[in-house]
Amino acid sequence: MKAVVENEHGGPEALRITEEPTPEVGPDDVLIEVSGAGLNRADTVQRKGKYPPPEGASNVYGLEVSGTVVQLGEEAARTSFLKEGHKVVALLAGGGYATQVVVNQAQVLPAPAGIDLVDAAALPEVGATVWSNLFGPGGLKPNGPEQKDGEQSVLVHGGTGGIGAHAVQLCRALGYHVFTTVGSQAKADWVRDLASRQEEANAQKTKPRRLGNLEIINYREQNFADIIEKETDGEGVRAILDVVGGKYLEDNVASLGLNGLLTVIAVQGGPSGELNLATLMSKRATVRGTTLRGRTSERKGEILRDMAGTVWRMIADGLIDPAVERRFALDDVQAAHEYFDSGEQLGKTVLVMN
CATH class of the missing domain: 3.90.180.10 (Medium-chain alcohol dehydrogenases, catalytic domain)
Structure with missing residues (x-):
């Protein structure tokens, strides 16, 4: 071969x-x-x-x-x-x-x-990565926010990457308010076009979903922590999926809401950063780092089956584009x-x- x-x-x-x-x-x-x-x-x-x-x-x-x-x-x-x-x-x-x-x-x-x-x-790598890191214990609810929770927000760094694009679509389809970072106007336009196609597919459904709002932040021109503080009235986001690492650590923690979860899955911005433990403690927040590749076949299989029950249906409905x-x-x-x-x-x- x-x-x-x-x-x-x-x-x-x-x-x-x-x-x-x-x-x-x-x-x-x-x-x-x-x-x-x-x-x-x-x-x-x-x-x-x-x-x-x-x-x-x-x-x-x-x-x-x-x-x-x-x-x-x-x-x-x-x-x-x-x-x-x-x-x-x-x-x-x-x-x-x-x-x-x-x-x-x-x-x-x-x-x-x-x-x-x-x-x-x-789909398999991005689907399993997003599902295992954003949903489940300590993270977002797989069926979307409950009415008593009000509008819940999530921050996805790198919205034009494979993982970021998948996470943006999935979280919006479940009803979460999504913030995502990009590095240029052209990349912002690409994410916006992806979101528009999702909205068109949703509108054609017999029972359309309530898609979450989307806000695209050009990190070269704006500070994402400042935007999130303003747009959430200081409440912060429920979860963050981060591929940058150390460079964003301080602003990520500042952007978390009470009981929030920051998951770092890559360190494209370096492996080290400053962390204000007092801020972390006051928010009762969690910072964790994970990888998928080294997990057992059994655990990977569990993640895939959990993920596919929701994601495969959304793909068939046109709500998630590969x-x-x-x-x-x-x-x-x-x-x-x-x-x-x-x-x-x-x-x-x-x-x-x-």
Whole structure:
């Protein structure tokens, strides 16, 4: 099979297409003929030598795929809903930049209805990341704010990234007031267009949802903490999903409301920052950092199943767009990473296998 393997680190030129043997299918595994593989920030950090695969994971790049089931292990065939020929998506610890991949059955979901199978590769990683970090204990309510809660707000940093675009759409569809940060007017326009398409799809439903408000903050021109303090009358937001890290720590905590939750999932702005513990204590707020890649197959499977019950339905209804802006052939993987590194990347980027 063709694959992009972890041999050396550096810029996009370090990526090479190689021929690798088809991975061995274990008892609980599924072999997938890959249609598309999503690119993620983690891939570029791995390429630079700063994010090695977990122990035992494939040395092939790629954390999410879509494709067709071609073989099941003995236990998977006995216990799984999956059958040969099923169209699926999968969340991986590695192995996605390849024409075939083997993954534990727990990490596989049916591809969502209503979208192209290649574009579906853009969903498992962002969907699981957003769901596991914003919803559940300590975070937002998966069914949206209850009437007694009043209007609740959430801050999503990086609204034009794959994770950010997904989080903005999902939170709005559930009725949360969304603040999101972007770095230019062009990027603000892109998020606004994505929101407009969501509103159009919602208006066509027999029973439209009450979509949450959206406020886009250009962080190069405005301080997001000041905007949030003003627009929430000083109450702050219920939750923050942050990919910046240390640079935003102080302003993030200032933006939290009482019992608020700040979740840091990346440190693009550095790993260290100042934290006023008195402010944190007075708000009874929580700051946590998480990663998804190293979790067990069982836990990843739980997250996927919880997430899909809500998100897959919204995708079918047109309320969540995979936001795939660029497709590249696998042979053009270097160009795909150059685009991702450029700072001009919008939404999701997908590698096409055939």
